[in-house]
Amino acid sequence: MHNMTFVSQTSPYIRKDTSTKRMMFDVLIALTPVVFFSVYRFGLDAISRILLSVIIFVGVEALYFLSVTRADGYNLKSKIVNKFKKYSINNFSAPAVSAVIYAMLIPDQLHLYVVVMGALFGAGLGKMIFGGLGMNIFNPAALGRVFIALAFTSFFTGSYSFIDAAAGATALSTSFPNVLNSYSLIDLLVGNVPGSMGEINALAILIGLVYLLIRKSADYRPILSGLLIFTVLATIAGFVLYPTLVFEYVIFQLLSGGLLFGLTFMITDPATSPITRPGRWWFGLIIGSLVFFIRIFGNLPEGVAFALLIGNLLVPLLDYPMWSNNLFTKKFYVSYSLVFVLLAVLTFVLLGGYAI
Amino acid sequence: MITKTRNIPDGKDVLKKLPLIHYLEAPYLYYPITNQRCPEGETCVVFGQFVKVGEVIGTRKGAFFEQPIHATVSGEVVGHEMKFDASGKRVNCMIVKNDFKYELHESIQSRTDETIEALTKADYVQIAKDAGLVGLGGSGFPTYIKLNTKNKIDIILANGVECEPKLISDYEVMMDSPEELIQGLIYAMRAVDAPKGIIAVKKKYVEVIERLRFALNAYQAHDIEVVAVGNHYPQGWELEAIEAATGIKVPQFKLPADYGIIPFNVSTLQSLYHAVRFNLPVLERYFVISGDGVVNKSFKARIGTPIQSLIELGGGYVDKSIPKTLIMGGPMMGSNVTNDDIVTTHTATSLIVQNSLMLDEDPCIHCASCVYSCPVDIQPVQIMNAVKANDKEFLKQLSVDKCIECGLCSFVCPSKIHLTDYMREGKRILRG
Numbered sequence: 130m131h132n133m134t135f136v137s138q139t140s141p142y143i144r145k146d147t148s149t150k151r152m153m154f155d156v157l158i159a160l161t162p163v164v165f166f167s168v169y170r171f172g173l174d175a176i177s178r179i180l181l182s183v184i185i186f187v188g189v190e191a192l193y194f195l196s197v198t199r200a201d202g203y204n205l206k207s208k209i210v211n212k213f214k215k216y217s218i219n220n221f222s223a224p225a226v227s228a229v230i231y232a233m234l235i236p237d238q239l240h241l242y243v244v245v246m247g248a249l250f251g252a253g254l255g256k257m258i259f260g261g262l263g264m265n266i267f268n269p270a271a272l273g274r275v276f277i278a279l280a281f282t283s284f285f286t287g288s289y290s291f292i293d294a295a296a297g298a299t300a301l302s303t304s305f306p307n308v309l310n311s312y313s314l315i316d317l318l319v320g321n322v323p324g325s326m327g328e329i330n331a332l333a334i335l336i337g338l339v340y341l342l343i344r345k346s347a348d349y350r351p352i353l354s355g356l357l358i359f360t361v362l363a364t365i366a367g368f369v370l371y372p373t374l375v376f377e378y379v380i381f382q383l384l385s386g387g388l389l390f391g392l393t394f395m396i397t398d399p400a401t402s403p404i405t406r407p408g409r410w411w412f413g414l415i416i417g418s419l420v421f422f423i424r425i426f427g428n429l430p431e432g433v434a435f436a437l438l439i440g441n442l443l444v445p446l447l448d449y450p451m452w453s454n455n456l457f458t459k460k461f462y463v464s465y466s467l468v469f470v471l472l473a474v475l476t477f478v479l480l481g482g483y484a485i
Numbered sequence: 486m487i488t489k490t491r492n493i494p495d496g497k498d499v500l501k502k503l504p505l506i507h508y509l510e511a512p513y514l515y516y517p518i519t520n521q522r523c524p525e526g527e528t529c530v531v532f533g534q535f536v537k538v539g540e541v542i543g544t545r546k547g548a549f550f551e552q553p554i555h556a557t558v559s560g561e562v563v564g565h566e567m568k569f570d571a572s573g574k575r576v577n578c579m580i581v582k583n584d585f586k587y588e589l590h591e592s593i594q595s596r597t598d599e600t601i602e603a604l605t606k607a608d609y610v611q612i613a614k615d616a617g618l619v620g621l622g623g624s625g626f627p628t629y630i631k632l633n634t635k636n637k638i639d640i641i642l643a644n645g646v647e648c649e650p651k652l653i654s655d656y657e658v659m660m661d662s663p664e665e666l667i668q669g670l671i672y673a674m675r676a677v678d679a680p681k682g683i684i685a686v687k688k689k690y691v692e693v694i695e696r697l698r699f700a701l702n703a704y705q706a707h708d709i710e711v712v713a714v715g716n717h718y719p720q721g722w723e724l725e726a727i728e729a730a731t732g733i734k735v736p737q738f739k740l741p742a743d744y745g746i747i748p749f750n751v752s753t754l755q756s757l758y759h760a761v762r763f764n765l766p767v768l769e770r771y772f773v774i775s776g777d778g779v780v781n782k783s784f785k786a787r788i789g790t791p792i793q794s795l796i797e798l799g800g801g802y803v804d805k806s807i808p809k810t811l812i813m814g815g816p817m818m819g820s821n822v823t824n825d826d827i828v829t830t831h832t833a834t835s836l837i838v839q840n841s842l843m844l845d846e847d848p849c850i851h852c853a854s855c856v857y858s859c860p861v862d863i864q865p866v867q868i869m870n871a872v873k874a875n876d877k878e879f880l881k882q883l884s885v886d887k888c889i890e891c892g893l894c895s896f897v898c899p900s901k902i903h904l905t906d907y908m909r910e911g912k913r914i915l916r917g
Contacts, residue, residue, distance in 0.1 A: 133809060
């Protein structure tokens with residue numbers, strides 16, 4: 130009885146049966162329908178690009194880990210062995226998630242050199258330079274994608290396969306009513322259109338979304354908020370620009386481009402989200418409206434990654450303790466609705482709706 | 486997961502089914518002269534003196550109150566020794582050698598109904614003071630100070646929620662002696678002239694609600710009702726229980742009495758009944774030994790019983806090679822003790838022996854589960870960052886002082902970060 134060892138701890142002494150590891154693998158599982166579809170659709174082109182991204186993202190993380198982790202040992206070999214003992218599953222699963230998302234954002238014929246550059250940029254400057262898991266302020270996948278879009282623009286010409294002669298590189302880069310001649314709305318749903326590998330099949334993305342929400346590994350608030358503002362703005366634009374094709378226009382806007390993929394897998398990345406419930410509603414509002422504005426008023430056909438990065442940039446502002454609060458206050462309801470309505474009115478006016 | 490977590494597996498069903506052992510065979514009983522609220526104390530007996538059940542053997546002195554220490558057995562005062570109390574602190578204890586006769590002291594006199602009818606507020610306060618009644622829910626706050634309020638009180642709340650996992654003593658009080666509880670509640674209502682009494686019980690305890698309602702049939706003259714409240718944690722926290730049972734929102738750092746309500750733990754009310762009716766101090770409490778590192782047993786034991794003897798009687802530790810964590814109280818808010826040389830006190834109702842978990846912390850991924858789950862709506866993850874940065878202004882802004890240390894933030898964290906420790910550190914920094 131007296132040789133028992135008693136350990137000193139502080140309350141609470143129990144923990145919920147959950148882990149960061151589980152959340153990471155949930156995202157990987159949710160990504161599988163999208164990945165399977167891209168492999169089915171693009172074959173070896175998809176496999177090679179996904180594998181390459183995973184190797185680079187995980188490799189950069191491992192390199193970073195080995196260079197910054199301190200471990201004791203009597204010689205170099207034992208030091209390295211001890212370092213590897215600290216290497217956890219999160220050092221693999223987290224970069225793997227980023228890598229798969231990144232691979233899903235790029236076109237299937239994109240030159241492998243460009244894929245490597247984007248992955249290096251995303252993993253190195255997007256995540257590791259901030260200190261690794263949970264420290265990054267930008268979504269590494271989006272940052273890598275935006276980097277190659279700006280630095281290697283010429284490589285993207287012709288990188289999308291399955292181009293309809295009459296249509297542009299992606300469904301979104303084709304002008305609206307004409308695009309329906311090339312691709313039906315069903316084509317958009319099942320991914321029978323050109324585009325980035327993971328973004329084209331809305332159905333596969335929705336399966337992943339449902340899984341994430343059921344497992345509660347993703348927060349529904351930014352998704353819902355972003356989807357809501359985007360749909361409202363798209364409906365207004367539809368009424369102003371194509372009064373006869375409002376329904377088709379809204380569905381087309383929702384299903385094409387990276388919107389659904391971005392809302393499902395990128396906006397929900399907890400590390401780059403605000404930490405309060407109202408903050409996450411704002412986050413969704415910002416990104417949803419930015420995606421729409423970039424599409425309508427901007428020069429880019431696909432602006433999800435840009436919108437996301439701008440949203441990430443505003444996270445510290447949303448989390449600033451002077452005004453961040455986990456309670457839904459009256460102030461939040463009023464200001465959120467006000468901004469929502471203002472954005473809708475702004476869209477209406479800018480699109481020339483007052484002339485009607 | 487990224488969601489508000491409020492339900493914790495409580496493991497109470499198994500404990501409730503354990504047979505109750507009434508333990509009166511302790512050869513020596515230990516009475517701490519000081520405790521957490523009373524840093525000083527003195528004894529009024531000499532070694533070798535014979536004491537009886539209910540006799541005052543000393544006084545603990547707190548900042549603004551004094552508290553008598555009562556013997557819970559009859560026998561001889563034989564000395565003093567250092568032991569651990571329920572808060573995990575080492576304290577000096579008086580030792581009384583049990584003569585197993587349990588002779589009652591002369592002051593233990595029953596009051597008749599007529600005398601009780603005639604009692605005034607001052608009498609009730611004096612009785613509670615003399616009996617050394619304290620909040621038995623764990624606070625240890627002197628009951629007479631609560632009763633001695635100057636505010637007009639409308640409602641007395643009997644808090645029987647007991648939301649912590651693994652605790653069953655309030656449940657047993659409500660199941661075994663509902664009449665004593667109800668009469669205690671009536672005395673408390675009379676003492677402060679409150680017209681209404683409410684007993685708050687978890688809504689999943691259908692059997693307790695039935696039992697209390699049945700017992701209440703005999704007290705139709707009094708306005709007492711049983712209110713079923715939520716099953717979640719921390720529903721039993723004073724302010725949450727008040728809000729759930731009465732709808733009154735008491736802000737933090739305010740006294741419920743200012744809002745016309747006084748909450749008591751159900752065991753406290755039972756002890757008030759004993760004090761008023763029989764002039765008895767708290768003699769016995771239910772005590773349950775649980776956890777995966779020990780044979781689980783349920784006891785009713787005299788205050789002052791050494792817990793080692795209860796563990797031995799129950800069957801001792803299991804898996805002795807595994808290091809253990811000793812917890813007095815519940816697994817969410819209980820205090821850690823680093824030695825099993827503990828004595829039972831007023832507020833001790835549970836010992837949990839846990840095979841120690843060794844947890845590796847992962848980096849925070851900002852999932853905000855802690856923010857979503859926090860019952861007082863502060864932001865644990867931000868506070869953690871502020872503590873790491875040692876930023877006092879930031880901590881003030883984040884109102885870390887609101888934290889009630891319920892432990893939910895640590896409980897829900899998928900990265901297994903010990904956020905509650907950061908909250909404590911934050912409070913320390915804020916205090917300067």
